[in-house]
Structure formats: C-alpha cells, structure tokens
Amino acid sequence: MIKIKILGTSASIPTKNRNLPSIFLMYKGERLLFDCGEGTQKELMINNLRFMKINKIFITHWHADHFSGMLGLIQTMSLEGRKNPLYVFGPKNTSKFLNQLLGVGYFNRTFDIIVKELEDSSAIKEKDYTITAFEVKHNRIPALGYAFQENKRLKADMKKAEKFGLKTGPLIGKLKNGETIIFGSKTIKPKDIIESITGRKIVYTGDTQYSENTIKYSKNADILIHDSTFASHKENMDEIGHSTASDAAIVARKATVKKLVLTHISRRYQKEKEHEDPKKLEDEARQIFKNSVLAEDGMEFILK
Numbered sequence: 001m002i003k004i005k006i007l008g009t010s011a012s013i014p015t016k017n018r019n020l021p022s023i024f025l026m027y028k029g030e031r032l033l034f035d036c037g038e039g040t041q042k043e044l045m046i047n048n049l050r051f052m053k054i055n056k057i058f059i060t061h062w063h064a065d066h067f068s069g070m071l072g073l074i075q076t077m078s079l080e081g082r083k084n085p086l087y088v089f090g091p092k093n094t095s096k097f098l099n100q101l102l103g104v105g106y107f108n109r110t111f112d113i114i115v116k117e118l119e120d121s122s123a124i125k126e127k128d129y130t131i132t133a134f135e136v137k138h139n140r141i142p143a144l145g146y147a148f149q150e151n152k153r154l155k156a157d158m159k160k161a162e163k164f165g166l167k168t169g170p171l172i173g174k175l176k177n178g179e180t181i182i183f184g185s186k187t188i189k190p191k192d193i194i195e196s197i198t199g200r201k202i203v204y205t206g207d208t209q210y211s212e213n214t215i216k217y218s219k220n221a222d223i224l225i226h227d228s229t230f231a232s233h234k235e236n237m238d239e240i241g242h243s244t245a246s247d248a249a250i251v252a253r254k255a256t257v258k259k260l261v262l263t264h265i266s267r268r269y270q271k272e273k274e275h276e277d278p279k280k281l282e283d284e285a286r287q288i289f290k291n292s293v294l295a296e297d298g299m300e301f302i303l304k
Contacts, residue, residue, distance in 0.1 A: 002027050002150070002200055002303040004223065007043040009295045011229045011242070011264045012065050014038060017271065019297055020065040021264060023204055023225060024049055025148060028128060033057045034146060034204050040069035041076055047298065052080055056124075058131070059090035060206025061143035062097045071101055078110045085112040089124065089133070091142035092117055118144060120213070127151075129199070134217040136208035139241035145206050147217045150199025160193045200303045203257075207264060209240070210247040218255035222303055225295070226251060228262035231269070231280045245281040249288035260285060263295040 003026040008019035020037025024044065031054045033040070044051040051073065059067055077086070088098060095115045102109070116124075120135035128151055133144045154176045158168070164186055166172065171181050175190045182188075201221040205214055208227050218224050229242035243251075245262055252260035262281055269278035278294060285292035293299075 002202065004202060004301040004303075005047055005049060006225075006261070006263065006295050006297065006299040007040055007047070008035075008037045009263045009265055009297055010037075010065075011266045012063075013267050015267050015270055017297065018265060018267075019043055020068065021060075021206075022069065024054075025202065027148075027150070029053075030055065032131075032148075035060055035066045035206065036069040036073060037065050038068040041073040043297065044073075052077060052082055054086070055084065056087045056089065058133075058146050059088065059094060060136075060145065060204070061091060061138060061141060062093060063141075063207070066206065067097075067101070070098075071104060074102065074109065074113070075107050078107060082111045085114050087114050087116070089116050089118055089131075091133075091144045092119070093142060120144075132217065134213055136205055136214060137211050137241065138207045138209070143206060143208065145208065145214060145217065146204050147221070148202045148204075150201065152196050152199055154194050155197050156193050157195055164188055164193070166193070202303075205243075207242060209243055210251065214251050215255045218251065218257055221255065221257040223259045223261060223301060224248075224252050224255065224257040225261040225263055227264045228281055228285065229264050229266050231276070231284050245285040245292075246288060249285040249292055252285075252289040252292070258291065259301075260289050260292040261295050261299075261301075262292060265295070 005024040007022040010018035014020050019039035021035045022037050022040040023034040025032045033054050094117050118133040122133045124131045130149050132147045136143050136145045156172045174181050175194050180189045202223045203218045203221045204225045205227050226248035227243045228245045228248045230244050269276050282294040
C-alpha cells in the first residue's frame, strides 16, 4: 500500500483553509516528506503521521513557502530525542541554505542531517523503489520535481493457480521466490503462475510553469500532483513561473496519467464571498483531463 497525505496546498501565503506546500508519502512503513512549508509539523501531528519516523525530506526549491517548516520540525525532532539520521535532498545550493537555516537560534541537535544535492535525472535508488529528480521551470532558479517509482512487483495469477489446485499460501510464496514446486502429481514452475507487473508511480512537480520535462517524467503515473496556481492563462505566466489548471491538465493528458491533483492554489481562490471560487480550477482542468481533482489540506490517496 502507498499512502499519500496532502498537508499543505496554498501558494506563497497560507490562508485560513490552506497551509503551505507539503506532501507526506508512506510506503511499506517508510515515511517520506516532499517540501516542508509553514505548518507542516502541526499537520503531521493532527493526522497522526508519526513525524519522528520520517527519514527523507525532498525539497523542490528554496522559496520560503516550500521550506519554512523545516527549522521547527527539526528542532522538535531533537527535543523528542531523535537519534537516527535525517536525509535531506534538494537542488543546487541545498547544503548552503540548509546550513544557514539550522544556524538560526540556539539548540542542540541530537541527530545527523545528511544532505545530497540533485539535478535533472538524479536517482535515489532503494530496495523497493526509486525516486528520480527532474528539472522544472520556475523563475530561473534551481527547482526540481520528483517521481516516486515502485520497482516491478511479482504477482500470482490466481486463475492460473486455481487450474493447478493452488490457493494463496506458502507455495505461492515459494513460486514468487523463483522456486519450482511439486503439488500433488504436478510440477509447477514460477513462469506457470507468476507474472511481473509495473510498480506504482507518483509524481510531484513543486512549482513550475508548463514543461515538456514534466511530461517525460510523469508518463503513465498513477497520480500527478501538479502546480495549478491560477485559473485561465495569463500573459506573464513565464515571468510568474507557475502553471494554470489548464496547463496542468494538458501535462496530465499528454503523459497519460491516471489522476491529476491540482495544488499550490493562489489565495485569490477561497470559499469566502470576496474571493473567486476555487472550484473553477477543477472545472477548468476537467475540460481537458476528466480525472482531475482540486487538492485540499488533509486529502488522502491510497494506492493498494
């Protein structure tokens, strides 16, 4: 199971209903954090996400709304007696900016922080998954998106298994491990029942304007979480460095993803009467890519 929790969905400035950007991902008990805007640790607590077990944080870029929650989170981890190292990944200058951030104030850190700077196509390879960084276009500063790709998995075709009289159990496990088994009078090889299937994929862009590179790294993703700061096109979008809901939907359609999640929402879109209706972002995206949803703080996705 992969669990994704959207902790913050606002752009640049928090609102009464939206914290600054942060996404929590849990896979096989491992907890990962993508961006850490203001309010992140409180949302982690509210949602009972056991923030002390987070071992990797991926920063998309060094604008304050994407990292301003890190100092408080790291200090809390120290106050709670954390011993395990914390790994922080980000674009060029991550070491410099993180050292400056951690140099503010007086506190004794109880654990090591290991920093790794990434660039386009850099890959963090683990036993069961790979996270690949990819360059996005945002105000001419170093900025990355991240693609979480689960490794290929072995799955038993139970219809084929039933023809041999097999049901779920230890013998299926042996076949997955590459063993040939004897069941009754039958010799069963792994290839008779076991098949390899593509792992699940989640992509998060951080802040970006429309980018062909995002399409490349989002191909066939189960979920694409994309910058959708504004509705409708603006003449100076290249200078702003963000995407419209339509831009995000075009990327989702071209990348043939399964679901598009619109995030990094400008504060002009709020539910109060004096603001524009945020639903217009979702409506705009759905005109191009039907399976689009407007992110809200606390929204959860489960990939079983």
